Amino acid sequence: MFTKFWPKVRPFDKPIVVVGGGAGGLELVTKLGRYFKGSAQKVILIDQNRKHVWKPLLHEVAAGSLDADIDGVDYLSHASKNSFTFLLGQVDDLNQDLKQVSIQQLNDLKGKKVVGETRVAYSILVFALGSVTNDFGTKGLKENCIFLDTCENAEQFHTDLLNAFLRIQTNPNISKLNIAIIGGGATGVELAAELVKTSELLISYGYDHVSQKRLNINLVEASNRILGPLPEHVANSALAELKILGINVHVNTVVTEVTNSYLQTKDGAQMESQLTVWAAGIKAPNFLQGIGGLESAKNNQLVVNTFLQTTEDENIFAIGDCAACITPKGIKVPPRAQSAHQMADNALLNIIAISLKKPLKEYEYIDYGSIVSLSSYTSVGNLMGSMNKRTMFIEGRLARIVYIALYRMHQVALFGFFKTFLIMLVGRLNRTLRPNLKLH
Numbered sequence: 001m002f003t004k005f006w007p008k009v010r011p012f013d014k015p016i017v018v019v020g021g022g023a024g025g026l027e028l029v030t031k032l033g034r035y036f037k038g039s040a041q042k043v044i045l046i047d048q049n050r051k052h053v054w055k056p057l058l059h060e061v062a063a064g065s066l067d068a069d070i071d072g073v074d075y076l077s078h079a080s081k082n083s084f085t086f087l088l089g090q091v092d093d094l095n096q097d098l099k100q101v102s103i104q105q106l107n108d109l110k111g112k113k114v115v116g117e118t119r120v121a122y123s124i125l126v127f128a129l130g131s132v133t134n135d136f137g138t139k140g141l142k143e144n145c146i147f148l149d150t151c152e153n154a155e156q157f158h159t160d161l162l163n164a165f166l167r168i169q170t171n172p173n174i175s176k177l178n179i180a181i182i183g184g185g186a187t188g189v190e191l192a193a194e195l196v197k198t199s200e201l202l203i204s205y206g207y208d209h210v211s212q213k214r215l216n217i218n219l220v221e222a223s224n225r226i227l228g229p230l231p232e233h234v235a236n237s238a239l240a241e242l243k244i245l246g247i248n249v250h251v252n253t254v255v256t257e258v259t260n261s262y263l264q265t266k267d268g269a270q271m272e273s274q275l276t277v278w279a280a281g282i283k284a285p286n287f288l289q290g291i292g293g294l295e296s297a298k299n300n301q302l303v304v305n306t307f308l309q310t311t312e313d314e315n316i317f318a319i320g321d322c323a324a325c326i327t328p329k330g331i332k333v334p335p336r337a338q339s340a341h342q343m344a345d346n347a348l349l350n351i352i353a354i355s356l357k358k359p360l361k362e363y364e365y366i367d368y369g370s371i372v373s374l375s376s377y378t379s380v381g382n383l384m385g386s387m388n389k390r391t392m393f394i395e396g397r398l399a400r401i402v403y404i405a406l407y408r409m410h411q412v413a414l415f416g417f418f419k420t421f422l423i424m425l426v427g428r429l430n431r432t433l434r435p436n437l438k439l440h
């Protein structure tokens with residue numbers, strides 16, 4: 001990092017506060033903590049959860065191929081190792097004049113107060129809150145669908161899934177388990193493939209009444225093809241693979257209502273579903289709309305300039321899914337893990353530059369391509385050539401390696417190379433020591 005050639009650290013008078021310890025926020029706060037280590041500068045992370053699970057892996061938590069208790073990062077211990085402070089709680093407001101963010105009162109599951117409402121002062125504030133599912137006001141969604149917004153959502157789906165499989169294992173009168181995934185983007189496609197893998201593993205663990213014939217997975221997409229943002233040949237390749245796995249893909253199908261037993265579509269059809277996942281569209285959290293007088297877009301994202309500072313306040317940054325950013329080349333930054341990773345690095349440089357009164361660096365999004373993982377069966381995607389900007393189609397093992405590399409980059413940002421290597425080693429050992437599926 002070229003900041004090591006800059007003069008000695010110069011702290012701000014109040015803390016640097018990062019709200020949201022996800023793909024972008026946790027990398028940023030870790031690097032800020034390390035940079036300001038030993039100085040008077042306080043660095044604070046506020047997150048509503050106690051542990052971090054990299055969001056692109058949530059479909060694996062849902063299917064049970066990843067155990068969040070093993071792969072999750074505890075914020076408190078990570079903070080102590082990287083010289084920042086962790087505060088547990090949900091931020092819900094901002095006072096720009098007093099330069100304070102508010103954290104809601106924290107209650108336990110029985111509603112008993114744990115920590116009262118808190119205000120945290122900042123010199124520099126970074127919103128890295130990510131996104132939540134956009135239900136577009138569709139009838140019955142909140143009551144009857146599972147969203148993959150948080151690790152808790154994914155774990156809840158996993159429990160429901162195990163119960164559903166147990167039902168068909170023990171009750172011969174149930175002819176089929178119908179699962180519907182609404183949204184044919186990367187999340188929906190990846191989850192569908194993971195569910196087939198889950199059923200195969202359960203059969204291998206002795207669920208002899210579970211079979212592919214009794215599993216009916218419907219992937220429902222409103223537009224005319226799956227994987228809309230990806231090139232058509234990548235989508236076609238994924239579609240062919242989904243068909244081999246026995247997944248029914250319905251395009252041009254708009255869901256208008258979800259009940260606890262079926263989906264109603266716009267053309268009047270009904271599709272049976274006992275387990276329904278909604279993965280069709282995202283927005284930034286509602287409370288960001290106009291928060292503290294900041295400019296926000298229609299989908300609640302905070303509008304930022306090319307330095308990632310909010311347009312109304314240069315001391316407040318927004319990165320990742322919750323930022324509406326148009327780069328100097330006019331590219332609208334997509335809500336992806338690679339964007340959050342790049343924005344975290346850019347915000348780091350700019351926060352340090354402000355402290356040292358140096359010029360800021362504009363953020364330019366670099367698209368390295370996209371990979372879709374179809375569980376351990378295969379992966380497909382496209383890579384961007386760095387020189388000629390042409391895309392290269394990749395699939396199979398190579399695509400899988402590139403897919404995993406994005407997660408490894410995140411781990412390297414958090415733990416460094418050596419610890420990431422050890423984590424990989426433990427992961428390999430666990431594959432022989434532990435079941436390949438989380439069964440509880």
Ligand SMILES: Cc1cc2nc3c(=O)[nH]c(=O)nc-3n(C[C@H](O)[C@H](O)[C@H](O)COP(=O)(O)OP(=O)(O)OC[C@H]3O[C@@H](n4cnc5c(N)ncnc54)[C@H](O)[C@@H]3O)c2cc1C
Nearest residue numbers: 020022023024048055056091129130320321335336337340
């Ligand atoms: C199932 C799934 C698969 C995906 N696969 C891919 C993929 O293959 N490739 C890819 O590039 N992208 C993928 N994405 C998208 C990617 O996960 C996001 O773009 C990325 O995580 C955004 O990072 P972020 O830092 O903006 O937010 P997040 O990683 O979502 O982190 C937000 C953090 O903010 C915290 N938070 C939220 N609200 C509050 C609050 N009010 N107070 C305190 N804390 C709060 C949350 O607890 C969370 O820790 C996938 C997403 C999903 C759901």
